[in-house]
Amino acid sequence: MSTPLFLKLKNNSDSVNIMKIAIIGTGYVGLTTGTCFAEIGHEIICVDVNEEKIENLKKGIIPIYEPGLEEMVRKNKINFTTDAKKAIKFAEIVISAVGTPMGKNHDADLQFVKEVAETFGKHANNQKVFVNKSTVPVGTGKICKKIIETEFKKRNVDFGFEIVSNPEFLREGTAIKDTLEADRIVIGTETNNARKIMKKLYEKIEAPILFTDIKTAEIIKYAANSFLATKISFINEMAGFCEKAGGNIKDVAKGIGLDKRIGKKFLNAGIGYGGSCLPKDVKALIQKGQEFDCDFPLLKAVEEINENQKNLLFKKLQKHLGALEGKLIAIWGLSFKPKTDDMREAPSLTIIKKLQATGAYIHAYDPKATENAKKMIESFNIEFCKTPLDTASGANALVILTEWDEFAQTDLKRLHSVMKNPLILDGRNLLNKEIVEKAGFKHVGIGQPDQKPHETAKLLEHA
Ligand SMILES: NC(=O)c1ccc[n+]([C@@H]2O[C@H](COP(=O)([O-])OP(=O)(O)OC[C@H]3O[C@@H](n4cnc5c(N)ncnc54)[C@H](O)[C@@H]3O)[C@@H](O)[C@H]2O)c1
Structure with missing residues (x-):
């Protein structure tokens, strides 16, 4: 090519x-x-x-x-x-x-x-x-x-x-x-x-x-990644508020992101940031701050919110299924984000470890990251599958951890027919709640409390 x-x-x-x-x-x-x-x-x-x-x-x-x-x-x-x-x-x-x-x-x-x-x-x-x-x-x-x-x-x-x-x-x-x-x-x-x-x-x-001078260039990189992490933790904090107060975080993100001063990017509520950069760079900046008597209280809060966010889906799973021992949980997506096979600091690692500790069985699938995941995940109670449908077969719940395009294109009818219990925990708000629920599933997203379809915001595009 x-x-x-x-x-x-x-x-x-x-x-x-x-x-x-x-x-x-x-x-x-x-x-x-x-x-x-x-x-x-x-x-x-x-x-x-x-x-x-x-x-x-x-x-x-x-x-x-x-x-x-x-x-x-x-x-x-x-x-x-x-x-x-x-x-x-x-x-x-x-x-x-x-x-x-x-x-x-x-x-x-x-x-x-x-x-x-x-x-x-x-x-x-x-x-x-x-x-x-x-x-x-x-x-x-x-x-x-x-x-x-x-x-x-x-x-x-x-x-x-x-x-x-x-x-x-x-x-x-x-x-x-x-x-x-x-x-x-x-x-x-x-x-x-x-x-x-x-x-x-x-x-x-x-x-x-x-x-710039050398020191400034070095700081710019950490400032950029810390700001991006802050945006993610901010929207995740708002998502928590929406869940309690009854708003829809997707529309909140749209509503604030259309403001050019804020911008649309890095405003997807989810299960927290991961990858080889944001987690380590925020931590390293906080650490470096100590040398100069800078406490970075904002960045410490960003980190804390992110850690809590990684546990959120696990808690939701317990809320909907009760004890997880012996239950089969299907996981779609392992990499820390789509279009990469990078598993470094992927939130999936935290969630899978917690599931394994409960005695749940796991079927997991990722379009590209499975081989890397196998090197980082303990091999008990987990089977890596070849297709999304095989993964979901017989599952008590399906958990979406990475927003790969192919998951959004799933044939919902077939998915419904293979799952034992039609419960989807959508950690990336990838699927359209309304469509998924019409197909007979219970859809649990992040910052999206149950609401009637007509309550969802529609953006009128003016010519
Ligand atoms: N991955 C990203 O998205 C990204 C984006 C921006 C910045 N960064 C930064 O760029 C740097 C590299 O990140 P990466 O993701 O490419 O890392 P990586 O781990 O993928 O690659 C680093 C490579 O360096 C090699 N290496 C280590 N010591 C060496 C030596 N003495 N001589 C020759 N090779 C050596 C390793 O074998 C490895 O292949 C990091 O500081 C990271 O924070 C990464």
Whole structure:
């Protein structure tokens, strides 16, 4: 498949400056970044310590599910290697995109970032730019600079180098579009030279570039993710209020989201945020705050609401079914959101663990994340099924945990005929309550108390 048609690149093909780039860390971010830079004409080497991953990538097999990425990897000439030394020598820009997982105290674990800086310091053979694309706490640029300087000193060399913070904002599931049609590019630098080089790197991408100092760029990434998490916890708090007071959260979200100051996105009430970024980044920012005497009471509340939200569906299940021991619960969706196979911090993990503790039996299905889920979920009382209908067969309740499109297109008649008890707990408000209840189900959503259809808001579109 060629570049998806929806992509809008700057039409300046005559003036493309081909740059030599090494990406260190070939995960969701590194692979997408490397592939997109190759797509716009740069020469790319992608490095990873995981030999199996690199061997597969050489054969065109990609380790993650990301729409359009496999085709783009195959189309572009990307070098994949485990040899960081070779890659660093080749490149004028070295981009670190390694993981920054949650550390013991909920801070960001920088061991991989530090390793990359050390490797850079050991092998750089002329003046280069070191770019931090991983999400790193404020001050990390300075730490990397020190590590590189120390390594240069040990070698008795002084090539000069530039440190840049260039945080990544892509979302899994739309990673290519988010990279090639970015809302903005944030570049934190200390020098005009680094600014010029980074501008050249991104010259084919039509997006506003915000140049800042390094610390500000590092903070922007955490501020962005914390704000998104806040939006989710806010709407979830409102959903709880709707359940008690009798409103419908879907219409509340519509009603506030149409206000351009608020915006429609990240206002879907549900079972809480998960994934590899929001939970760890909110925690890491709170943790970093301690160093500077910043308590972050708002973010602490955001976290608390999110933790409670993950338990909400389980409580609703108990309310409707009583004791869960021996009951069969069907689960649709395991990944933390649709269009990805990423299971990191997925709310499904919390809910499944709780169900297993009650002695309930679980049938689970996900279109893409099942293999990753199997590695993270204890294998007792759970069977992973091949289709949504097989999963629901004989179930006392169906629980929707991820809003994959295919679940919304389910044949309700067939679903009704295979379930033992027609109860749907819709943790993502994916299905239309009115239609589902007309098909004979009891539908329990989030922030959607039972109400007559005519009470649901209709938005009149004016010409
Ligand atoms: N996944 C996202 O949606 C997303 C979005 C924006 C920002 N981020 C941030 O980007 C960073 C990377 O995230 P990710 O999801 O791509 O992580 P990932 O775990 O998918 O990939 C990291 C890769 O780095 C490799 N690695 C570790 N140490 C290495 C080393 N010394 N040399 C070479 N390779 C090494 C690992 O083997 C792994 O393949 C994180 O800081 C994350 O917070 C992620």
